[in-house]
Amino acid sequence: MSLEQRLLAALMRSRAVIILGLAAASGWTTWNGLALFMVWPIALILTAAVQTILVIATYQLSAMHVAASPRRYLAVAFGLMAAFSVSVFFSYFTFYAFNEGDRVNQRKFAESRRLIEQYISLVMDARSLFLKQQHAELERRRQAAQDALEGWQGNRRIDPGPGPIWRSRQQLAESLAAQLRQEVSEHELDEKAKAVLAAFNSMLDRRSLLDAAKHQQLRDRLVDFQTSAAAWLTVHGRDHIAAPPLPAADDFRTIRPSPADLSQFSLVAFCLAVLVDLFTVLLTWWLESVPFGNLPPHVVPSVLEALLSFNDYELNRGNQLEFSLRRTGEERHEGVKDGWRKLWAGLALNLGLLARVNRERVEFTPRLYHLFALQAGRQREAHDE
Numbered sequence: 001m002s003l004e005q006r007l008l009a010a011l012m013r014s015r016a017v018i019i020l021g022l023a024a025a026s027g028w029t030t031w032n033g034l035a036l037f038m039v040w041p042i043a044l045i046l047t048a049a050v051q052t053i054l055v056i057a058t059y060q061l062s063a064m065h066v067a068a069s070p071r072r073y074l075a076v077a078f079g080l081m082a083a084f085s086v087s088v089f090f091s092y093f094t095f096y097a098f099n100e101g102d103r104v105n106q107r108k109f110a111e112s113r114r115l116i117e118q119y120i121s122l123v124m125d126a127r128s129l130f131l132k133q134q135h136a137e138l139e140r141r142r143q144a145a146q147d148a149l150e151g152w153q154g155n156r157r158i159d160p161g162p163g164p165i166w167r168s169r170q171q172l173a174e175s176l177a178a179q180l181r182q183e184v185s186e187h188e189l190d191e192k193a194k195a196v197l198a199a200f201n202s203m204l205d206r207r208s209l210l211d212a213a214k215h216q217q218l219r220d221r222l223v224d225f226q227t228s229a230a231a232w233l234t235v236h237g238r239d240h241i242a243a244p245p246l247p248a249a250d251d252f253r254t255i256r257p258s259p260a261d262l263s264q265f266s267l268v269a270f271c272l273a274v275l276v277d278l279f280t281v282l283l284t285w286w287l288e289s290v291p292f293g294n295l296p297p298h299v300v301p302s303v304l305e306a307l308l309s310f311n312d313y314e315l316n317r318g319n320q321l322e323f324s325l326r327r328t329g330e331e332r333h334e335g336v337k338d339g340w341r342k343l344w345a346g347l348a349l350n351l352g353l354l355a356r357v358n359r360e361r362v363e364f365t366p367r368l369y370h371l372f373a374l375q376a377g378r379q380r381e382a383h384d385e
Contacts, residue, residue, distance in 0.1 A: 019055055019284050026087060026280040027051040029273065033090030036097070053083035054277070058284040084277055091273035092266075099269045108247060113200050115244035116222065120193045122241050123229045127189060130236055134180050141173035189232060192225040219246055295351065295371070303353075304375055306344035307368075320363040 027047045034043035057080035061073070097104075147153070148169050151160030158165060199218040203211070226243045233240060295303060311331070312324040325345060327338055345362070348354040353368040 022280040022283055023051045023055050026277050029091035029094040029276055030087045033093035036093055050083050050086050053079055054087060054281065055284055057083065058281050062285045084281065087277045088273045091276060092269055095269035095272040096266050100266050109203070112247055116196065116246070119241065119243050120196065120225070123189065124193060126233065126238050126241065130238065131183065134176065138173060138176045138180060141169060141176060145169040145173050189228055192221070192228055195221045196225050222246055300371055300375060303344045303348060304372060306341035307348065309341050316357070316363060318363065322357055322361055322363040324361050326360055
């Protein structure tokens with residue numbers, strides 16, 4: 001086996017490395033979701049806190065017994081559920097952005113287009129209303145000139161024919177008619193409105209939404225229309241019409257779901273968020289509960305005999321047998337060599353038959369009791385024979 005293979009095998013047998021890898025994978029989705037709502041350093045700190053609680057709480061629950069300390073067990077379980085909920089909540093935003101990002105962008109773009117089309121429509125309606133009013137005023141002036149030609153000024157009779165009053169009224173009508181002809185012949189606002197809509201029509205796919213050049217073209221055309229519309233409204237004494245903002249191109253690259261978007265729940269994103277964190281919790285639990293192998297049958301008696309040679313046994317608060325790995329004072333005085341039993345204890349620790357309580361003490365795991373029971377049964381059968 002090569003050095004790389006041995007190193008990989010060692011890493012794969014290291015529970016800490018595997019658990020940290022799982023926490024990093026789960027943490028990335030949590031951090032990415034948090035980063036949508038805050039600056040990334042704060043999101044990173046919160047992610048580290050959440051994942052630390054998630055892993056430590058899972059590790060502790062895998063070695064605890066509810067009967068030994070119900071209050072502590074429930075407190076750890078509550079901490080695990082709180083961290084799990086936070087992680088799933090923000091991981092959901094990550095998967096939502098990946099799974100629903102295109103639809104969110106399309107909805108955002110469609111809403112922006114709707115508002116801008118509404119703005120253009122208001123401007124063009126104002127122009128149409130102005131032209132309609134001016135046509136009505138032109139008809140009124142022409143009728144007044146015609147009345148003067150026929151000898152009427154309101155309800156009062158005047159001399160008929162093309163007199164001074166008729167000429168004055170005729171000049172007013174002709175001046176307004178010339179202004180209307182010029183207004184109707186100018187299609188600047190119409191052309192610029194069509195240019196804005198054409199720019200919108202060129203950005204209907206995902207690739208175009210992320211095209212900075214097309215965004216700039218749309219922005220330039222919209223600004224040009226807004227400038228001309230504002231000038232026309234001011235010159236003709238119309239009320240100002242506020243133009244809606246156009247989202248920047250970067251807004252379509254970074255998905256920040258709005259409350260309206262999040263109201264459209266994505267079952268796929270939620271299931272993926274739950275699965276990532278649930279997989280992390282369950283695999284961490286499994287790695288801490290299940291050993292990386294079993295004792296060969298012919299080695300079992302030697303291991304059990306070595307473990308029984310230790311002293312200072314007691315039943316701890318977790319209802320597990322616990323003993324010290326150190327020699328007692330009497331053993332040190334007598335010069336007892338304990339290297340052989342520490343060797344077997346190390347093997348039991350690596351296989352998950354023993355679990356550390358602290359640096360000097362270890363406790364039995366459920367599988368070790370089973371081995372003792374089997375060994376006792378074999379000895380009894382051998383004695384009966």
